[in-house]
Amino acid sequence: MCQLDRVLVNASFTNSYPHSLVHYLAAGISDHSPMQVSYEPAFPTGPKPFKYFEMWEAHPTFWDTVEEAWSTGVNGSPIFRLVKKINATKLALKQWNKHCFGLVHHALQLSREELTTAQSLLHDNPLDSNLIITEQSARVNYQKCIM
Incomplete structure (x- = not known):
């Protein structure tokens, strides 16, 4: 290598x-x-930006979560109400995502860490056949997680 x-x-x-x-x-x-x-x-960086994932729309509770957050009563000018409803929806979707998909993200992170560790060990000892097999297995596991 x-x-x-x-x-x-x-x-x-x-x-x-x-x-x-x-x-x-x-x-x-x-x-x-x-x-x-x-x-x-x-x-230092600020809070993580909100990210919208299209796959959410296929989840059966997605639209209910959006409708519930959007229907929050807010008083004020139209632009103030719009901003508050967007923020409420964003917060609700962040919590919903963590609840519905949190374990998926955790499994992806763990598989990525396993692959990184295996590749680091293989980089230090490229002729070790056990490390080659371990790296290949970790790569397959990571590919399954991202698919």
Whole structure:
């Protein structure tokens, strides 16, 4: 096993960011390793943004959750009521998603961690046949989780 993935920078970048680092991340189900270039200190991030998943619409309780959250009584100007209803619906969907799909996300995270660990061990000892089998098994398990 050889490392073919590389990051290219020029002298100007090296001079501007002398403490930059490249982190090779686990390949996951790809033949290539993603690379992360760190060149500035990490800044704290805010709350996670709301994400809407189309698969939710197929769940039998999705529309009931939306209707219940949207029917919340709010007083104020039309734009104020709209913003409050959107926020109430967003909060309800976040809680609903955690309740309905939380275990799926947890299983996906665990399988990803298993694959990452297996690939890290295999990277350190690429000729170990047991590690090759373990990595292949972890890859198959992860692929099942994301499908």
